[in-house]
Amino acid sequence: MAEDDAPWSNFGFAEEAAVFKGPTQNARVLSEGWVAANAFCPSCGATPLTAFAANSPVADFHCGVCAEEYELKATKGRTD
Numbered sequence: 001m002a003e004d005d006a007p008w009s010n011f012g013f014a015e016e017a018a019v020f021k022g023p024t025q026n027a028r029v030l031s032e033g034w035v036a037a038n039a040f041c042p043s044c045g046a047t048p049l050t051a052f053a054a055n056s057p058v059a060d061f062h063c064g065v066c067a068e069e070y071e072l073k074a075t076k077g078r079t080d
């Protein structure tokens with residue numbers, strides 16, 4: 001048994017690694033249209049999703065039941 005395979009150790013390292021990969025790696029990305037039309041947690045089906053405070057650096061919504069985090073992907077196209 002390798003001691004560096006300890007689950008608690010891997011979990012802690014994985015969390016830090018995810019941060020360095022980039023903020024979008026930490027949250028699932030939903031489109032504005034999807035949220036407007038559905039607004040439930042795709043992970044567990046709970047509703048509604050809770051909006052984070054505006055100063056949240058990563059995610060826009062989170063699920064109060066399973067704690068999954070979601071980033072709202074704004075539509076980039078502009079009709080000007």
Ligand SMILES: [Zn+2]
Pocket residue numbers: 041042043044045046063064065066067068
């Ligand atoms: Zn959920």
